[in-house]
Amino acid sequence: MTSRIRIGVQLQPQHAPDYQLIRDAVVRAEDSGVDIIFNWDHFFPLTGDPDGAHFECWTMLGAWAEQTSRVEIGALVTCNSYRNPELLADMARTVDHISGGRLILGLGGGWFQRDYTEYGYEFGTKGTRLDDLGASLPRITDRLSKLNPPPLRDLPIMIGGSGEKKTLRHVAAHADIWHGFLDVEGYRHKSAVLAQHCADVGRDPAEIERSMAIKFEDDDVAATLRFADDMAAEGVSLLTVSSSGPDYDLTGLTELVRWRDAREG
Template sequence: MTSRVRIGVQLQPQHAPDYALIRDAVRRAEDVGVDIAFNWDHFFPLSGDPAGAHFECWTMLGAWAEQTERIEFGPLVTCNSYRNPELLADMARTVDHVSGGRVILGIGSGWFQRDYTEYGYDFGTAGSRLDALGEALPRIESRMARLNPQPTRPIPILIGGGGERKTLRHVAAHADIWHSFVDVETYRHKSAVLAEHCAALGRDPSTIERSAELQADGDTDDLLRFGDAITAEGVTLLTLAVGGPDYDLSTVERLVKWRDARQD
């Protein structure tokens, strides 16, 4: 696990009717020095006008693979329900090659019912979706091991969520990165639960990179104070979500400067 703090930005693929706005945001994100650019895997906006503009996740990541040169990138997160696990492995491997080894496979169990209803997927229950994720992850790993050509590197798997009985068990068994949406106190508790799952599997929990979401509606100074507090607990990846159509990266720039000052 790296000890250097990294900064991610989630460029939400909503409310940007001209894809050029997203392309420009990715370019600017790389230029200001972020480490990772994420999108998300939905089919409709999650906020604002529900009938607003929206673009699909993985075809966009293929474009990012060609457009960028330095940053890592990936979905935050892919919905396991939307693609056959073997297909998803092949998609990730292909984008890995296109990018020269910079894709991160973020994955979760899914939750946005409108996606399921309008695209014809079985919504099930939260429990059944988590069970399906647990079944899919070994299939993804198995297919990845059999693909020809092989990925250029072991593609990092990021799992998002904090469910203590199932999600964190999946993290312990399969994830390289654990992404959480919690405050410092809650993170401390969830991290202890994750350590218990790792112990049951014989895995060192320090081999899992810790990632946390920053709340974009907070004051920037508050964000930096949260960054100081959560990184003191062992988190090394902080991600801020930014929405379209403008994709204002001014707060992201401050985070990058804060990151760089910590390394001095």
């Protein structure tokens, strides 16, 4: 597990009718000193006007790969249901090359039913979607090993979610990074569950980087940064704040980057 605190920002590709707004947010985010810029893999907004402006995830990542020069990029997270696993591996390899080796392959089981319904995917159940994710992960890694040329590095696989029976078992078996949406007590509990899954598959849980979402609630910056301190003390080394269009306010991101830099002295 890396010991350096890294800061991510999720630029949610919603409510930005002019793509230039997203392009500008990427510039501002990279200039801020952020470590990773994420988007998400949905087809419709998740907040605000449900029929508002929205753009597709992986097409955008290809553009970000060309636009940026330093930050890592990725989806937080890709819905496993939307693409054939072999195709997704090839897409990820290609974006990795375009970026010069800066892609993180974020994956999750999927959950937003409207995406499935309107785009013609079978929604199934939470259990079947997670089973499908488990079946896809070895197919993705196998295809990555066969591609010519291969990715420029061993692609870090991030799995999002905290389900104890299936998601964390997939994390133990396949992930380099685990991302959750938890408070400190919840993280401690889920981390212990993950450690048991790692023991079951003979893996050191310290090999898996811990990543958590962080929100600036009610403009209480001090309270949010105390939460960041608490999570860092628990071993979380990647903290990600989100921002939505059309404004893409990066005030919270700036505060987190400043907090990270102060910790590093």
